[in-house]
Amino acid sequence: MSETLALILGCGYVGRRLARALAAQGVAVVGTCRTPDRAAGIAAAGAEPALADLLDPDSLRPLAERRPAVVFDLVRPLPLGGDEYTVEGTRNVARVFAATPPGALVYLSSTSVYGRREGEWTDEGTPVRPSSPAGEARAAAEQVYLDACRDAGLPARICRAPGIYGPGRTLRERLELGAYRRLDDEEHWVSRIHVDDLVAGLIAAWRRGAPGESYLLCDDEPVTGAEYAELTASLLDLPLPPSVSREDIRHDLSKSAFERRVGARRCSNRRMREELGVIPIYPSVREGVPAALREEGAL
Numbered sequence: 001m002s003e004t005l006a007l008i009l010g011c012g013y014v015g016r017r018l019a020r021a022l023a024a025q026g027v028a029v030v031g032t033c034r035t036p037d038r039a040a041g042i043a044a045a046g047a048e049p050a051l052a053d054l055l056d057p058d059s060l061r062p063l064a065e066r067r068p069a070v071v072f073d074l075v076r077p078l079p080l081g082g083d084e085y086t087v088e089g090t091r092n093v094a095r096v097f098a099a100t101p102p103g104a105l106v107y108l109s110s111t112s113v114y115g116r117r118e119g120e121w122t123d124e125g126t127p128v129r130p131s132s133p134a135g136e137a138r139a140a141a142e143q144v145y146l147d148a149c150r151d152a153g154l155p156a157r158i159c160r161a162p163g164i165y166g167p168g169r170t171l172r173e174r175l176e177l178g179a180y181r182r183l184d185d186e187e188h189w190v191s192r193i194h195v196d197d198l199v200a201g202l203i204a205a206w207r208r209g210a211p212g213e214s215y216l217l218c219d220d221e222p223v224t225g226a227e228y229a230e231l232t233a234s235l236l237d238l239p240l241p242p243s244v245s246r247e248d249i250r251h252d253l254s255k256s257a258f259e260r261r262v263g264a265r266r267c268s269n270r271r272m273r274e275e276l277g278v279i280p281i282y283p284s285v286r287e288g289v290p291a292a293l294r295e296e297g298a299l
């Protein structure tokens with residue numbers, strides 16, 4: 001097993017940022033995509049690009065044979081169309097890497113597994129109770145890894161992230177296009193995480209996390225969805241986006257997209273801070289959004 005090789009399955013937005021951070025720590029990184037046109041972006045992030053499709057186990061085996069110290073699985077449950085998803089890709093990863101285990105496997109999941117929380121505080125002990133097809137698929141994917149950890153010794157840990165933002169992932173474009181609608185709903189709390197704090201959490205889950213455990217990776221201070229939109233609009237000197245009710249958006253969105261807007265989870269990062277030793281650089285969007293907009297060149 002290479003002590004210093006990390007494999008990133010699904011080296012997209014988060015993956016490329018993760019690759020840069022790992023490379024800066026002297027870790028060799030292989031990052032996967034499905035089509036060759038993505039390879040240059042992965043190489044520019046300091047990783048060796050490789051082609052892999054989770055639905056094709058033969059594309060995963062040569063990567064497992066390189067015996068990475070850690071595998072980061074950043075691939076979401078694969079959409080089948082019509083708000084349906086499959087976790088067959090996750091099953092393939094679990095099977096292939098259980099046969100040739102890395103030192104650790106870190107799965108990036110989402111807080112959609114908790115379902116609607118109506119503004120309640122949420123932590124790793126909160127029961128998994130998804131309220132959407134995407135959330136159910138996430139919970140099923142987590143279970144695939146937890147089963148493989150228990151039954152086959154795959155050293156998998158689960159990281160659950162709320163909304164991820166950062167340079168290139170802000171509300172700027174949608175606000176500029178007038179395409180964003182504020183949810184006028186007092187209960188609409190959102191926890192978020194800046195991509196760089198997420199990356200720190202993923203690396204810490206590898207180095208300090210334990211197999212079979214779950215970690216919520218989120219900022220310190222949730223804000224309401226309206227505040228998030230108002231903050232971005234005011235920093236960019238753009239008009240406030242229109243305000244709508246839950247009912248206004250319900251029929252325009254799939255069940256999963258609607259539940260993403262109304263999940264209202266206030267997430268605790270106590271475990272991330274105390275067990276993984278990660279203190280967010282951006283305690284809330286009030287610090288993180290200006291930094292992201294500056295890096296985008298918008299401020």
Ligand SMILES: NC(=O)c1ccc[n+]([C@@H]2O[C@H](COP(=O)([O-])OP(=O)(O)OC[C@H]3O[C@@H](n4cnc5c(N)ncnc54)[C@H](OP(=O)(O)O)[C@@H]3O)[C@@H](O)[C@H]2O)c1
Nearest residue numbers: 010011012013014033034035053054074075076110163164
């Ligand atoms: N956005 C959020 O707020 C949020 C919140 C919580 C969790 N997450 C999760 O965080 C993870 C990373 O997000 P991201 O923004 O970095 O996503 P992204 O930029 O869309 O990248 C996704 C990556 O997954 C790869 N992929 C998709 N289907 C695949 C398949 N069948 N086999 C192999 N690779 C496949 C894509 O490959 P190609 O480049 O070839 O398409 C791409 O490299 C996702 O699982 C996402 O759901 C996101």
